[in-house]
Amino acid sequence: MSKTTLARSLILIMIGLLGLAGCSQNSTPTGNSGTSESQKPAVPFFAPKPIVVATGTSIVVTADQSVSSKTSNAGDHFDASFAAPVMVGDKQAIPSGARAIGVVTAAKSAGKFNGHAEISVRLDSVTVNGEKYSLRTSSVTEAGKGRGKRTGIGAGGGAAFGAIVGALAGGGKGAAIGAGAGAGAGAAGAGFTADKDIVIGAETKLRFTLKEPLEIQGK
Numbered sequence: 001m002s003k004t005t006l007a008r009s010l011i012l013i014m015i016g017l018l019g020l021a022g023c024s025q026n027s028t029p030t031g032n033s034g035t036s037e038s039q040k041p042a043v044p045f046f047a048p049k050p051i052v053v054a055t056g057t058s059i060v061v062t063a064d065q066s067v068s069s070k071t072s073n074a075g076d077h078f079d080a081s082f083a084a085p086v087m088v089g090d091k092q093a094i095p096s097g098a099r100a101i102g103v104v105t106a107a108k109s110a111g112k113f114n115g116h117a118e119i120s121v122r123l124d125s126v127t128v129n130g131e132k133y134s135l136r137t138s139s140v141t142e143a144g145k146g147r148g149k150r151t152g153i154g155a156g157g158g159a160a161f162g163a164i165v166g167a168l169a170g171g172g173k174g175a176a177i178g179a180g181a182g183a184g185a186g187a188a189g190a191g192f193t194a195d196k197d198i199v200i201g202a203e204t205k206l207r208f209t210l211k212e213p214l215e216i217q218g219k
Contacts, residue, residue: 048218051093057210069117070197076104093216100126110196117197118143137208
């Protein structure tokens with residue numbers, strides 16, 4: 001082999017080695033998903049902190065459909081809406097009008113319990129900004145005996161709840177207006193209790209208390 005031929009062979013070998021090295025650098029390392037850094041989703045610097053509604057917070061809702069000691073059963077659900085916003089400091093955790101779901105926890109018909117009727121309800125969930133949150137609240141129980149027995153959600157109860165909502169809306173004059181409106185709604189609700197069984201009518205305001213804290217995701 002001449003010197004010229006040997007030199008050409010060495011040059012070709014070097015070119016081949018350089019080509020292999022370039023291919024090795026461009027290939028994806030073992031175990032890498034192949035996603036470049038620019039393709040990875042951006043991670044926000046911070047997420048908004050949830051608003052925590054404390055245990056013991058009072059909640060006032062309006063029943064959007066009626067439940068009865070005669071026709072309802074334990075476990076039945078009913079629609080409701082928040083009659084007033086729930087505030088935590090200067091932040092609104094739950095707006096007025098937020099949709100809620102209540103659940104009947106006990107229902108005793110007058111005809112089956114020697115004339116003693118009873119119905120208990122509590123809140124099961126609330127939807128805020130399209131997200132549903134489970135609730136654990138106290139129960140509201142109404143019991144009566146005999147024809148014409150008014151429940152605690154009758155005229156007096158309605159006035160009391162109306163005053164609460166009125167006070168939240170503006171206090172003073174608002175409380176008086178709320179009390180009057182509540183009394184009217186309560187009187188209407190009392191008309192449903194003219195029989196032995198108890199009815200919590202639509203538009204009746206119910207007050208519950210949170211039994212454990214509720215975290216609402218902030219915006």
